[in-house]
Structures are given as C-alpha cells and as structure tokens.
Amino acid sequence: MNRATVYADCVGSLSNAVLSAKFTEAALAVEEASELYAKRAGISELHHFPAAAWGNDDQIVLANLTKKDFVDLYDGQMSKGKGGGRSHYDQLRMTELGICPLCGFGHVSTLDHFAAKARYPVFSVLPINLVPACTDCNKKMGAGAIGVETTMPHPYFEEARIETETWLLCDVQDTNPVTVAYRVETPADWSEGLCKRVRHHFSELELAARYAVQAGSHLASVKDFLADLTPADLQTFVGRRVNRFPRPNEWEAALYAGLFRSQWFMQDGYRL
Structure with missing residues (x-):
C-alpha cells in the first residue's frame, strides 16, 4: 500500500x-x-x-x-x-x-x-x-513510548526466524482435568534484542493466560474423542497434529507439541 x-x-x-x-x-x-x-x-x-x-x-x-x-x-x-x-x-x-x-x-x-x-x-x-x-x-x-526494553516484534519488519523457529512452549500439568502452562524459551543463537522483543510481546499481551484458556477449551472439546483412542492411535493422532502446523509458535501447535512430549499424558493422562 x-x-x-x-x-x-x-x-x-x-x-x-x-x-x-x-x-x-x-x-x-x-x-x-x-x-x-x-x-x-x-x-x-x-x-x-x-x-x-x-x-x-x-x-x-x-x-x-x-x-x-x-x-x-x-x-x-x-x-x-x-x-x-x-x-x-x-x-x-x-x-x-x-x-x-x-x-x-x-x-x-x-x-x-x-x-x-x-x-x-x-x-x-x-x-x-x-x-x-x-x-x-x-x-x-497500550499507548506508551517505545523503549529498548519495551519494544515488541514488528509484524511487518521482524526477522523471519520468529515465525519458523520455535520459541513458544507448552507444558502439560498432571491434573484432572488436564491443564497446561505456556512459556517462552528462545533459541540459544538468537540476539539479546530479539529475545527481549519476543518476551515483551508474550508478557505485554498476557499470552500465557490467554493461550491457556484457549488450550483448556480445546482439550475439553476433544476429551471424549481422545479417551476412545488406543495409546498407539493417540501417538499417531497427536504426532500428525504436531506436524500439521506450518508455524510452530501458534498456541495450538505448541499445545500438541507439549502433549506429545508429555509421557504422562500419552500413557494415562489423556483418559482423565
């Protein structure tokens, strides 16, 4: 434009x-x-x-x-x-x-x-x-002044790696019903500035809480479906979900990656 x-x-x-x-x-x-x-x-x-x-x-x-x-x-x-x-x-x-x-x-x-x-x-x-x-x-x-410590990733100008490299993680909690917690873990080779921008974005927009709500709602909607799967079928289903997202830092992509990493969920927790 x-x-x-x-x-x-x-x-x-x-x-x-x-x-x-x-x-x-x-x-x-x-x-x-x-x-x-x-x-x-x-x-x-x-x-x-x-x-x-x-x-x-x-x-x-x-x-x-x-x-x-x-x-x-x-x-x-x-x-x-x-x-x-x-x-x-x-x-x-x-x-x-x-x-x-x-x-x-x-x-x-x-x-x-x-x-x-x-x-x-x-x-x-x-x-x-x-x-x-x-x-x-x-x-x-908000409407604050932009500072070195309070700059977010600019949607039109940020490095492409912010979309392709994983920085958003989701940890599964061993609870009934299943709950999750989102956090930021930036790649080791990222610059300090890029790490700060991503963390500020995550914090300022309160994404940990907002993503957890989205994940909780989604898990509730698929609970009965997952409970009917065998462990082998669950492994296949969750694995496919992990690979279907082109951007790894979407809340749902991080959710399924977290479920896949959780030995507790993949063995027993999905039936709770």
Missing part, C-alpha cells in the same frame, strides 16, 4: 481548507519521517523517535502541525466510516480468516498503531504503522 496515496486521500477529504493546506505543505516532511520510520523499524530502532508529551494536544510535532491535527486525521479520515482513507483502513484490516496476527486467535476488529498515535502522532495514518488487531490485543498494546 502506497503511504503517499493514503496520506493524500486522508488530507484531500478534510473539510477545513486551512488545515488541509497545512497538511499538503507538510507532505514532504511527513514522507521523510515515514521513510526514516521504515529504516528504523527494519533494524528495531523505533525507540530513537522522540515521543510526544502526554496530554498536550497542542504540541507542535511536525511542520507547524499539532499532535491533535495528526490524531484527528486518523480518527476522522481513516477509522471513521465515511473518511477519505476508510477504504485503506478496511484493506489493512483484512487478514487470513480475519484472525488477529498479534495473538493468533482473536478476531480482527480494528487497527492498532504499533507506535501509538498518542505518542508518535506523525505516523497516525502510515500504513506500515497500522496493524490489524483484535479488541483485547489493541487494548493491551
């Missing part, structure tokens, strides 16, 4: 001619800031951008435009149903099966600003700063 086109469509629909002219004059400065965003996001250095002050809507943030000007541009022209950028909003919100890419199970209902618009308003309508999200993830992402 062309960022200049999105910006122009939003600005072109403003009813305030004076404000529209100010945004038009600022187009080059916004484009330069957007280009810098792309470069910094690619190397996980968005924390170098200064954050706008809390509660000061009249703060000038770029080219004589205020924080409120940029925030209102998004609210009025992208998220609003009849705004000039609404078609781009709807396109950005589309994901495979409508599933939130941040948690992997919630239904997409909105766009989340990776760099919060309250702190980084210049990027309020920048497509690469807008991530489809479910309501829960959107709320948990």
